[in-house]
Amino acid sequence: MNTVLLTGFEPFNKANINPAWEAVRALEGWGGAAFRVEVRQLPCVFGQANAALAAMVDELRPDIVIAVGQAGGRAEISVERVAINVDDASILDNAGQQPVDRRICEDGPAAYFSTLPIKAMVAAMREKGVQAGVSQTAGTFVCNHVFYGLMHHTAGKAVKAGFIHVPFLPEQAEARSDSPPSMPLDDIIRGIMTAVETAVNVERDVANVGGATH
Template sequence: MGSEGPAAAAVTTVHVTGFKKFHGVSENPTEAIVRNLTEYMNKKGLPKGLVIGSCTILETAGQGALVPLYQTLQSAITAAKESESSSSNRVIWLHFGVNSGATKFAIERQAVNEATFRCPDEMGWKPQKVPIVPSDGAISRTRETTLPVEEITKALAKKGYNVMTSDDAGRFVCNYVYYHSLRFAEQNGIKSLFVHVPLFFTIDEEVQMQFAASLLDLLPSIC
């Protein structure tokens, strides 16, 4: 008889971010979603194989917030390497941002290497047609998530959510963060996904919390 125990079950660790307020949005719904997500999921019951690694609220800023952003991203890699079962762990960065004019949730397929901010970010930066990562080349360069956005969108729509797949995350801070995250994910063998949500005025907070929970429920089986 062999002495080996059963193979460790795969664990999907999800690190979640949202944003603070910014110009024109005094109360960012993603701040509330991310702040309350761990408690909400613990009450609901985490799906098997899912761990919430961290929940972080980011400044709504581009260049000026890069250091804390990369510290946040790197923490996922460090935690995975320290895990005894790191070989069976999967890491996903899940970013939530608000689109104040939206009426639906949007699963973002890609980010573009362009920062063109319609208004100054929270640190006063207002770039125009600037490459996010100059070494990546032109502002037309895109990076796509390796997660199956169509499959995720269809599964959430079946649950009754008003959700769509999007190929345009804008050119503001959401796209800026997503581009850096996708680049970091590619370099480190992990995955990244960005989701735009409407204001609570359009889709209320409880429905948005349910949506976030349903998305987390999907990730262990879909990634």
Template sequence: MEQKKTVIVTGFEPFGEHAVNASWVAVQELEKLGLGHEINLHVAEVPVEYQAVQSLLPSLWKQQLPQLVVHVGVSGMATTVTLEQCGHNQGYMRLDNCSFCPESRCCMEGGPDCIQSVIDMDAVCKRVNSSGLGVSVSVSKDAGRYLCDYTYYMSLFLGEGRSAFVHVPPLGKPYSAEQLAQALRAIILEMLELMEHNKGKKHCLHDQ
């Protein structure tokens, strides 16, 4: 019998003007929906603190041995559900919920400037947008140099690229928590399918 795949999905706690963080609300809705019988879904709320992320992420990757980790964050500027292609190492100057920011301004001293996800976000975006879901999806290459970007970079590093980041708009602008959860479910299932499909041809970029 094939072992169930494990997928971890995280949202963030409230911060700044986001007294309710749409990302965690949407992830809790997703937990109710589930990802089908073949997939173990674990959800976690991530503190908006650099040091907490440093300790939480390695334990998530080690304990659960996930196929994929998807981090969800809220962006006050987003009007679509936005797939982030890469995480960045440097430029972290904004203070977190503990009024802390890394002295080095980076995630990992000596780490690569940018780490790409193994998932082709353009392909995921196209598939979900053409599925008639009613939620608009777009792709970005800048996750914003705050806890979202920081978390994504760490996760990409720990998981050797088997991570994804999704920015959602605040609740009701324009989507409800249920709509966001439906979109996350569709996005994650597409990501898993693409990863499965690309297993044998890691180094071949001709057919993208």
């Protein structure tokens, strides 16, 4: 029986909702014949988020970890390929921190790749009618911070791990003047469920095109 740890962030940047957490918490208690899901919330705070996630991994000893965050402005669920070793925040985190050009781990490599079957996950979501794609950047805010911290903490361990970004919810988009794209919560939940099932069942990723020219 595989244990799957799903995490989502608390709201940030003065928002009162985070679609990542809304989707993840909806899956509390969900499972299948070969897996069970554990759900946890992370603070949107540099340092604290990585410490909390590391403690969760050590406590639960999951086989799969998928951290989920919000990427406002994106139109699809983004399965992230790579985490980079830098914090460079354009906004404050929830503790008022704004690190600039700071390494996440002084003795860590420049980057880590996801160990999830990212292209198979994207293909499975698309087959179910959920807009999804491979992303080449997780940004340089707390999402990338957590993605990098997760991969550093699980490096060398028999754990599949990675990060997924989700779009704004329609109600978030409607409240903004720039009219960004959005995705209904039910579609986000369906996408995350599909991602989990794929991660459980697929050992070798597919070789579909998932690159970008810019």
